[in-house]
Structures are given as structure tokens and as C-alpha cells.
Amino acid sequence: MSHTRREFIQTTAAVAGAAGLSSMALGKMKPIAPVAGSDEIRVGVVGAGGRGKGACVDCLSSSEGVRLVAIGDLTFDITRNARDTLSGTAVGTQVDVKDENLFAGLQAYKRVINHPEVDLVILTTSPGFRPAHIAEAIRAGKHVFTEKPVCVDPAGYRSCMESAAKAREKGLSIVTGTMYRRQPSYIQAVERIHRGDIGRITGGLAYYCSTGIWYRNRQPEMTDMQYQLYNWYHFTWLSGDQIVEQAVHNIDAINWIMGGPPKAAFGSGGAMTRPADSEIYDHIDVDYHYPNGAIVSFKCRQIPGSTSRVINTIVGTEGTAYVNPGGSHIADASGNETFRLKHGGINPYVQEHAELIDSIRSGAPRAELEATADSSLTAVMGRMAAYSGREITWDFVTNSQEDLMADEGAITLDTPIKSPGMPQPGQYKLS
Numbered sequence: 307m308s309h310t311r312r313e314f315i316q317t318t319a320a321v322a323g324a325a326g327l328s329s330m331a332l333g334k335m336k337p338i339a340p341v342a343g344s345d346e347i348r349v350g351v352v353g354a355g356g357r358g359k360g361a362c363v364d365c366l367s368s369s370e371g372v373r374l375v376a377i378g379d380l381t382f383d384i385t386r387n388a389r390d391t392l393s394g395t396a397v398g399t400q401v402d403v404k405d406e407n408l409f410a411g412l413q414a415y416k417r418v419i420n421h422p423e424v425d426l427v428i429l430t431t432s433p434g435f436r437p438a439h440i441a442e443a444i445r446a447g448k449h450v451f452t453e454k455p456v457c458v459d460p461a462g463y464r465s466c467m468e469s470a471a472k473a474r475e476k477g478l479s480i481v482t483g484t485m486y487r488r489q490p491s492y493i494q495a496v497e498r499i500h501r502g503d504i505g506r507i508t509g510g511l512a513y514y515c516s517t518g519i520w521y522r523n524r525q526p527e528m529t530d531m532q533y534q535l536y537n538w539y540h541f542t543w544l545s546g547d548q549i550v551e552q553a554v555h556n557i558d559a560i561n562w563i564m565g566g567p568p569k570a571a572f573g574s575g576g577a578m579t580r581p582a583d584s585e586i587y588d589h590i591d592v593d594y595h596y597p598n599g600a601i602v603s604f605k606c607r608q609i610p611g612s613t614s615r616v617i618n619t620i621v622g623t624e625g626t627a628y629v630n631p632g633g634s635h636i637a638d639a640s641g642n643e644t645f646r647l648k649h650g651g652i653n654p655y656v657q658e659h660a661e662l663i664d665s666i667r668s669g670a671p672r673a674e675l676e677a678t679a680d681s682s683l684t685a686v687m688g689r690m691a692a693y694s695g696r697e698i699t700w701d702f703v704t705n706s707q708e709d710l711m712a713d714e715g716a717i718t719l720d721t722p723i724k725s726p727g728m729p730q731p732g733q734y735k736l737s
């Protein structure tokens with residue numbers, strides 16, 4: 307261990323400990339190959355939109371010795387604006403992105419990921435590109451923070467599983483944007499459910515119901531491809547539909563509680579309020595059947611003027627657990643409260659980066675990709691059930707040939723693209 311590294315670790319441990327951010331044990335620390343030769347962790351971001359910028363702030367503020375050195379997005383304007391915005395934040399002194407390290411275009415991700423200075427990449431584009439970006443990062447030997455969902459179709463799922471296996475072989479850390487898994491109110495409630503506080507789980511309710519979602523109007527100069535990339539939420543190959551893009555948060559919490567993905571899904575859905583060219587449903591209801599016999603009734607909705615409700619209610623033979631974003635509580639079979647915790651006091655968005663940086667420095671890589679890929683595919687399974695009107699099994703979806711992202715490497719901003727339109731149950735082709 308070099309003198310510099312030792313000094314650096316002492317400083318980091320003191321700061322992280324004082325901030326309550328770090329679980330790292332000094333005794334366990336050892337240098338690891340992927341950041342060898344540098345005490346600093348240098349970050350590149352691919353997809354510098356709302357969450358990309360937010361994740362950069364979270365990452366840079368999570369730990370000492372972290373610097374942003376490269377930004378990639380579809381246009382130079384977006385990258386420059388992101389650099390300016392980030393430079394004006396509280397972590398501005400850690401933003402050190404030279405002009406030559408701003409990359410634009412659909413292949414910009416390769417330039418960021420393979421940049422020799424970059425140790426860790428933040429992947430925050432629209433979700434359809436995620437499996438290819440993750441695969442490139444692991445191939446290049448880079449640690450990863452990836453937003454959820456990590457895939458929008460079965461082909462992407464299998465790609466993620468391959469990347470996860472390679473990351474394990476190479477000792478690379480992958481942390482996913484599953485912030486509920488860092489929230490003390492979730493963690494403590496799930497621990498109690500797992501130790502049997504509500505008895506055997508028999509079922510549950512999970513809702514991700516909100517009002518509307520953004521819609522970005524087409525600009526006159528845009529090609530069809532540029533428009534879809536810009537207004538990506540409304541195109542299934544890019545977002546996966548609401549159930550995958552957003553409600554995956556609940557689905558991930560339910561899978562975490564159940565100990566893995568469901569074995570079958572049956573559901574329905576449709577769209578009453580989406581703009582004319584949107585391909586995605588505005589409501590989906592799915593019953594998920596888990597291997598332990600429990601059935602979770604799930605719904606997601608984005609309808610302006612309707613009631614927002616995001617909840618996970620888990621019913622057991624000896625009680626009920628309410629595991630919700632605003633706090634969790636558990637009641638026994640007589641309705642007496644046995645546990646209550648409101649949120650828990652930490653910022654889970656920062657915590658996920660603190661855990662990632664600690665894992666890199668301590669040589670104990672985190673491997674979160676498989677679980678998040680399982681949850682993303684569980685959401686895809688629900689989407690397929692709703693779109694087709696058929697029961698979809700886990701066996702079917704893991705082997706399905708559905709691949710919404712046609713040859714990712716061949717896409718250009720001028721590639722012609724036609725929308726398949728709104729899926730019709732009974733006619734939707736499963737493959």
C-alpha cells in the first residue's frame with residue numbers, strides 16, 4: 307500500500323465515519339486492481355439528463371476522493387449543460403470534465419466507458435440501452451452504478467445475467483438504483499417479515515399509482531428516431547412501459563420480500579389518457595403468483611387527476627406488514643402494532659453510492675445486477691401478461707425471444723423507425 311493510499315484511506319475513513327455514510331471496516335481494506343495506481347475514483351456518466359445529473363451529485367457527495375471526469379449523451383449541448391449545472395452545485399469542485407472528455411452521439415457511451423481515466427461509470431440513459439451499456443462497462447473492466455430498470459425485454463435480461471457473471475469473475479462492483487433497499491424503514495420491515503413476524507406469507511397488494519407523466523413534444527427538425535429517443539418514455543423499446551420503467555421499484559421490493567421472482571403472472575391493462583402516439587398503457591393490473599403460494603395483486607397507473615398511491619402490503623398468517631415509501635409498520639393478527647419506522651433518516655440515493663465506493667475500495671465487490679434484472683424481468687412478465695391477455699410464466703419469459711432493441715450498434719439518429727402502436731390483448735404476438 308503506497309504512502310498516498312494509506313493517507314487517503316485514513317482521511318476517507320474519518321470523514322465517512324463522521325458522516326455516518328460508511329460501513330467499511332478499516333481492517334478489511336486492501337487495494338484492488340480496478341483502481342490500482344490511483345487513490346481517487348474517477349467517474350464517467352452516460353446519460354446526463356435529470357437522473358444522470360442527480361446520480362453524479364449523489365456519487366460525488368457520498369465519499370471523499372471521487373471526481374467526475376467524463377460525460378456522454380446524445381448531443382454536446384446536453385453534455386456541456388450538464389457540466390455547467392454540476393459545476394454550480396455543492397460538489398462543483400469535484401467536477402473536472404475537460405472539453406475533450408465530453409462525448410456526444412449514440413456511440414458516446416463507448417468513449418466514456420473506455421476512457422483510460424474512468425474507474426466507475428454511471429449509466430442513466432433511457433432503459434432500453436442499459437444491457438448494452440452494462441455489457442460494455444464490464445467488458446472494459448469498469449465498476450458500475452446503473453439506474454433501474456436494467457432491461458426492458460428477455461434478450462436484455464439474458465445479457466444482464468451474462469454481464470453479472472463476468473463482473474463476478476473480474477471482481478467488479480455493480481450497484482443498481484434500487485433505493486428502497488437502502489432505506490432503513492424497508493430494511494427493518496423486511497428483516498422482520500423474513501424472521502417470521504407475520505407468519506407464513508399468503509399474499510399482498512402492491513400499487514404504483516400516480517398522476518401523469520411527462521410528454522416531450524416533437525421538434526420540427528427531428529427525425530423519427532431523434533423524436534423517439536427524446537420522448538422515450540412513450541416508446542416501449544426504450545422505456546419498457548410504465549410497469550417496467552417506474553413500477554419496477556415496487557416489484558423489486560415484493561421480490562425482495564418473497565425471496566425471488568414469481569412463477570406466473572396474469573393481468574390486464576390499457577390506455578385511456580395517453581397522447582395519440584404513445585405506445586404505452588396508462589394502467590396495468592397483474593396478479594403475481596409466487597412459488598411459496600402467495601399471490602400479490604399489483605397495479606400501476608398514471609392517470610392525471612387520479613389518486614396517487616404507492617404501497618406494498620404483505621399479508622401473513624400471523625399479521626400484516628405495510629412497507630411503504632413514507633415509512634413501514636407491522637401489525638399482529640389482532641391488529642396490534644409491533645413495529646413502526648418512518649423512513650429512517652438517511653438519504654438512500656446517496657447511500658447507494660457510498661456503498662458502491664466502499665465496495666470498490668474495500669475489495670468486496672457488490673453484485674446487485676442479478677436481483678435487479680430479475681425484478682426488471684418480473685415487470686416485463688407483467689407487461690407481457692397485460693399486452694397479450696395471457697398467463698405468462700417465469701419459464702416462458704426467461705426463454706422468450708422478445709428483443710425490442712434491434713441491433714443496438716446499428717442504430718443511428720437517421721435510422722427509420724415505425725411505431726407498432728398500442729398493443730391489443732388477444733392480438734399481441736408473444737415470441
Ligand SMILES: NC(=O)c1ccc[n+]([C@@H]2O[C@H](COP(=O)([O-])OP(=O)(O)OC[C@H]3O[C@@H](n4cnc5c(N)ncnc54)[C@H](O)[C@@H]3O)[C@@H](O)[C@H]2O)c1
Nearest residue numbers: 353354355356357358379380430431432433435453454483
Ligand atoms: N431511482 C430513481 O428514483 C429514478 C428517478 C428518475 C429516473 N430514474 C431512471 O433514470 C433513467 C433516466 O431517467 P431520466 O429521468 O434522467 O431521463 P432523461 O430523459 O432526463 O435523461 C436521459 C438522458 O439520456 C440521454 N440518452 C438517451 N439515450 C442515450 C444513449 N444511447 N447514449 C447516451 N445518452 C443517451 C438523453 O439524451 C437524456 O439526456 C431511467 O432509467 C429512469 O428510470 C430513476
